[in-house]
Amino acid sequence: MTDQPKSWFTTGLTCRCPRCGEGPLFMGFLKLHHQCTHCQLDYSGFDSADGPAVFVMFIAGFLVVAAAIIVEVIFAPSYWVHLALWIPFTVIVSMLLLRPFKATLIALQYVNDAAEGRLADKEDE
Numbered sequence: 001m002t003d004q005p006k007s008w009f010t011t012g013l014t015c016r017c018p019r020c021g022e023g024p025l026f027m028g029f030l031k032l033h034h035q036c037t038h039c040q041l042d043y044s045g046f047d048s049a050d051g052p053a054v055f056v057m058f059i060a061g062f063l064v065v066a067a068a069i070i071v072e073v074i075f076a077p078s079y080w081v082h083l084a085l086w087i088p089f090t091v092i093v094s095m096l097l098l099r100p101f102k103a104t105l106i107a108l109q110y111v112n113d114a115a116e117g118r119l120a121d122k123e124d125e
């Protein structure tokens with residue numbers, strides 16, 4: 001194991017541990033391991049919440065609407081063709097993007113040492 005910091009971009013895209021870049025981040029589709037299997041980094045403090053879903057909605061929405069407009073202008077198919085094309089396309093694009101976006105946001109949390117907001121104690125001021 002090297003001590004050189006790993007890029008948040010590559011660890012996010014490969015869905016690997018943000019510290020070592022070796023251990024897998026997910027044990028299921030989106031469920032995190034409790035800790036890294038390689039460097040034992042504790043994953044319990046990481047929470048990307050709805051962040052990845054927002055990015056995926058914007059990107060998938062843009063892709064689907066742009067593709068639907070292009071298909072409509074060029075081929076002018078009936079509405080059932082649009083439904084048969086764009087509903088599965090939306091689901092597939094969203095599923096493909098969700099894991100890397102969640103891993104990237106977790107890697108950014110690790111790199112920036114981000115944590116949930118708290119009220120400061122009187123002694124901290």
Ligand SMILES: [Zn+2]
Binds near residue numbers: 018020021
């Ligand atoms: Zn690790």
